[in-house]
Amino acid sequence: MPLNETMRRNQEHRAHRAGWLRAAVLGVNDGLVSTASLMVGVSAAMQSDSVILTTGLAGIAAGALSMAVGEYVSVRSQVDIEESDRALEEDQHATNPEGEFLELVQIYMARGLTEDLAKQVAEQMHAHNAIETHLRDELGQFEHTMARPLQASVASALSFTSGGLIPFLGFYLPIISSNSIRITAVTIVGLAIAGFISAKTAGTNLLKGTARVVGGGMIGMIITGAIGAFAHSAGL
Ligand SMILES: [Zn+2]
Incomplete structure (x- = not known):
């Protein structure tokens, strides 16, 4: 197979999408379910339309902000780990280059290369870029899986908001008169689209x-709806 063809086929792999996709899927689902659950819970407690809508909006704002902050903090700590790994690696290369070379040879032998070939590969990799090689082959850091806190944070907030707007706007659809059933129905459609x-x-x-x-x-919606209905019947 020609090299170009091989490279094109490799691009079909999905691993490089893992970071932002995970954040975006989580955000949309979270926005849909938590906003819908809040609105269903409040409408099951027989509250007025304006209370239900205010709850929905407040839920979207609170959720989007908390997702953004949470995602930023968690991904940022991943960056800290990556950075301290790099610093440690640079330090080890400065103080013990021989040991680092042998370490790389060991890694390649463990992956199935003969000692001779492992040494050749390690030599060439060290000549090319020793630190990057160790970060990749020893610690599993890849350029395309590197943690990006700001990107993850914005993606989470935006996806939460777009998920949350589905039940919120669904409230205005002129179908089904019961508020809680209408919000639930619109949300199920939204969940199906997001899941697909x-x-x-x-x-x-x-x-x-x-x-x-x-x-x-x-x-999520059933449990929150039940809690809302219970709170209402308990006279809370
Ligand atoms: Zn190393």
Whole structure:
């Protein structure tokens, strides 16, 4: 197979999408389910339209901000780990280059190369870029999987908001008069679309991926709706 063809085929792999896809899927699902659950919970407690809508908006704002901050903090700590790994590696290369060379030879031998070939590869890799080689082959750091806190934070906030807007806007649809049933129905449609898109992007089984997202979301709404109804009947 020609090299170009091989490279094109390799680009079909999905691993490089893992970071932002995970954040975006999580955000949309979270926005959909938590906003819908809040609105269903409040409407099950027989609150007025304006209370339900205010709850929805406040839920979207609170959720988007908390997702953004949470994602930033968690990804930022991943960056800290990557940076301190790099500093440690640079330090070891400065103080013990021989040991680092042998370490790389060991790694390649453990992956199946003969000692001779492992030494040749290690020599050439060290001549090319020793630090990058160690970060990749020893610590598993790749350029395309590097943690990007700001990107992850913005992606989470935006995806939470777009998920949350579905039940919120669904409230205005002129279908089904019961508020809680209408919000639930619109949300299930939204969950199905979100689940389908994420399964498609991730390249996983469409039916399973969609069912997982819809099922998980429905459980959330049912529980919150039940709590709202209970709170109302208990006279809270
Ligand atoms: Zn090393």
